[in-house]
Amino acid sequence: MKHTISVLVENHAGVLARVAGLFARRGFNIDSLAVGVTDDVNISRITIVADGSDYTLEQIEKQLNKLIDVIKVKTLAPENMVSRELILIKVSCSPKQRPEIISICELAHGKISDISANSITIEISDSTNALNNFEELLRPYGIKEIVRTGTIAIQKGEAAVSVRN
Amino acid sequence: MQRMTVAKAMTECLKAEGITDIFGYPGAAICPFYDELYKSGINHILVRHEVNAGHSASGYARITGKPAVCVATSGPGALNLITAIATAYMDSVPMIIITGQVNSDQIGRDVFQEADITGSAEPFVKHSYLLKRPEDTAEVFKKAFYIAGTGRRGPVLIDVPCDVQKAEIDFEYPESVDIRSYRPSSKGNGYQIKRAAVTILEAKKPLIIAGGGLFSGNAAELMRELSEKLDIPVISTLMGLGAMPTDNERYFGMLGMHGCESAKCAVNNCDTLILLGARLSDRTSAPIMLKKGLTVIHIDIDPAEIGKSVAANIPIVGDISIVLGQLLEQLNNTVSENAVPKHDEWKAMLSQSRVDKGIKQVEKGFVNPKWFIRELNNYLPNRSIVVADVGENQFWTALNIELKNGRFLTSGGMGTMGYSLPAAIGAKTAEPNAEVIAVCGDGSFQMEMPELATCVQHNIAVKVIVMRNKYLGMVREFQTNHYGNRLYAVSLDGSPSYTKIADSYGIENMLVDSKESAKEGIKRLTESNKPFLLEVAVPEMLETIL
Numbered sequence A: 001m002k003h004t005i006s007v008l009v010e011n012h013a014g015v016l017a018r019v020a021g022l023f024a025r026r027g028f029n030i031d032s033l034a035v036g037v038t039d040d041v042n043i044s045r046i047t048i049v050a051d052g053s054d055y056t057l058e059q060i061e062k063q064l065n066k067l068i069d070v071i072k073v074k075t076l077a078p079e080n081m082v083s084r085e086l087i088l089i090k091v092s093c094s095p096k097q098r099p100e101i102i103s104i105c106e107l108a109h110g111k112i113s114d115i116s117a118n119s120i121t122i123e124i125s126d127s128t129n130a131l132n133n134f135e136e137l138l139r140p141y142g143i144k145e146i147v148r149t150g151t152i153a154i155q156k157g158e159a160a161v162s163v164r165n
Numbered sequence B: 001m002q003r004m005t006v007a008k009a010m011t012e013c014l015k016a017e018g019i020t021d022i023f024g025y026p027g028a029a030i031c032p033f034y035d036e037l038y039k040s041g042i043n044h045i046l047v048r049h050e051v052n053a054g055h056s057a058s059g060y061a062r063i064t065g066k067p068a069v070c071v072a073t074s075g076p077g078a079l080n081l082i083t084a085i086a087t088a089y090m091d092s093v094p095m096i097i098i099t100g101q102v103n104s105d106q107i108g109r110d111v112f113q114e115a116d117i118t119g120s121a122e123p124f125v126k127h128s129y130l131l132k133r134p135e136d137t138a139e140v141f142k143k144a145f146y147i148a149g150t151g152r153r154g155p156v157l158i159d160v161p162c163d164v165q166k167a168e169i170d171f172e173y174p175e176s177v178d179i180r181s182y183r184p185s186s187k188g189n190g191y192q193i194k195r196a197a198v199t200i201l202e203a204k205k206p207l208i209i210a211g212g213g214l215f216s217g218n219a220a221e222l223m224r225e226l227s228e229k230l231d232i233p234v235i236s237t238l239m240g241l242g243a244m245p246t247d248n249e250r251y252f253g254m255l256g257m258h259g260c261e262s263a264k265c266a267v268n269n270c271d272t273l274i275l276l277g278a279r280l281s282d283r284t285s286a287p288i289m290l291k292k293g294l295t296v297i298h299i300d301i302d303p304a305e306i307g308k309s310v311a312a313n314i315p316i317v318g319d320i321s322i323v324l325g326q327l328l329e330q331l332n333n334t335v336s337e338n339a340v341p342k343h344d345e346w347k348a349m350l351s352q353s354r355v356d357k358g359i360k361q362v363e364k365g366f367v368n369p370k371w372f373i374r375e376l377n378n379y380l381p382n383r384s385i386v387v388a389d390v391g392e393n394q395f396w397t398a399l400n401i402e403l404k405n406g407r408f409l410t411s412g413g414m415g416t417m418g419y420s421l422p423a424a425i426g427a428k429t430a431e432p433n434a435e436v437i438a439v440c441g442d443g444s445f446q447m448e449m450p451e452l453a454t455c456v457q458h459n460i461a462v463k464v465i466v467m468r469n470k471y472l473g474m475v476r477e478f479q480t481n482h483y484g485n486r487l488y489a490v491s492l493d494g495s496p497s498y499t500k501i502a503d504s505y506g507i508e509n510m511l512v513d514s515k516e517s518a519k520e521g522i523k524r525l526t527e528s529n530k531p532f533l534l535e536v537a538v539p540e541m542l543e544t545i546l
């Protein structure tokens, strides 16, 4: 099962290595990992999508909590979160194909970020599943390159994963 | 606030933490610190290999209950410590490891004796610091000691570049620390304590498993009180050995792959299992077949241990001495004087499961190690500290040693050969008045032999018993039982005479090969107030469980 875990850490050198090392040596599988600073510059957030049983998830949470630089660990409930990933996708595109691709892009609420004579680059932020579907729609045109950020997620409603609560 | 070098500040930090002895081995990158150690009044014990600085600090810390310090230079020095760090980590031993590092502007360039020690040791430390900013010195040391010595104890590494050691700072040691991301819990959850109390009172066949956490948490006495008050039988893990005096009528031995029948019978038949500071590793739980409907109460300071090996019905996270205090109070409030449970039938059943195969006669010219350890018991004063190495010798000792308020130390989680002598050196340094004995095999002894010099140089009167069977016995036994007796790479042919080795260090010694000579040897060993080595001629092909 996939789990989305939001981890607040001290913004120290080496923290990411500790977190990644923990996953590697304990055999936890990471699907994606995204890091960024929070509103407090001393704190970073690592959003991890991990795969495993409930037992594994419990161990992941507990072992993460044991790392001294980890301030808070919260697994987000799938029905109660907004999760997004950003994709940049470059497809072969002759001038003739442009209108077709642009309309697919509009349907998917994507944005054209670059156009050249024979290629087009689109950016979309959406759930991982939606991005996968979109990728399939574009595949027939010839995908040249894909860059994805890894998932970030936030809880719905007023609840927040923050050091203030 | 005082102006001084970081190197001096480091010694001031150690003194502020009450450190009087440290174990180490110098090299260029740690020389600024050594130059200050020299002026500091701290007693530095020069080991003969860095790994033993780590093991000695481990033995020291396990006796004092407080973080002990070891130190090494950059590169090979630091790397030589890793096995000791991992050994301490597996057994939750509080330790501060100080390593020298190359100059900070050279880090990452593969300069002479550079090793990424914080990176290499990461899987085996509770935490680590690379001290890059001189002004962080005091805070880093304060935090390191706090982290190592609280919560689930463990090793904390501080890596200090050589140029940082020489830098000048304004120094003042902080009085307190607060780490927002590290707040180990102390009190147990009140609701779970109540549930535990009710469950324990209703149990027909309760059982306590005493783990090493009882020593880290200084709670062995409270455990004994709990056992006594409610007549609960106790068994022990390898790490918990000695928490219950071995001659207590409620004590039913050690659990584990090499444990005893009565302990196995107890776990397999109890209806309520009270796990106290025990993580039930694979080796410990090897013989267990937990019954359906069994209630498990698991008390541990580390939430990650609860539910890891066995599912817990009543999980209680907290400092074990505080939690046991809460539990005893709750039980006092709940139970009325005349309704105190008695478990005579349950104890009788367990008593019947005690098996003693007796002591087999061995060939002439040899001593039965089981007999030997039991004989040794007669000579050991109260509060003795026995350190067992790894191998058959470890279990001959663990299963037969009598512990009367004494301590038994061994490398449990890592099973690191060569632990006993350096750990004994640490224990003896911490507790100079205690009788401290290292029991090792001839294989393990050859890994730690150089530390005899440390004993002589620093006048550390550790007693060493070498169980000489001319084999890596435990592996030999494994090959016998599981690999068609194809003995390969387990003979220790070519080994020296251990008494002659002792002679060349000027250490008193004796070779014993009969009951009579063994008695004489034990007498001389325990009467001596200097280092002493006893070589015991043990038959070549004995089993672990005798």
Ligand SMILES: Cc1ncc(C[n+]2csc(CCOP(=O)(O)OP(=O)(O)O)c2C)c(N)n1
Pocket: B389, B390, B391, B392, B393, B394, B415, B416, B417, B418, B440, B441, B442, B443, B444, B445, B467, B469, B471, B472, B473, B474, B475
């Ligand atoms: C550092 C290390 N290397 C290898 C082993 C594997 N090992 C476990 S027991 C053992 C044999 C120990 O031989 P000895 O010290 O003579 O003890 P005996 O079993 O003969 O009593 C070995 C090699 C180990 N535990 N630790």
Ligand SMILES: [Mg+2]
Pocket: B441, B442, B443, B467, B468, B469, B470, B471, B472, B473
């Ligand atoms: Mg041997």
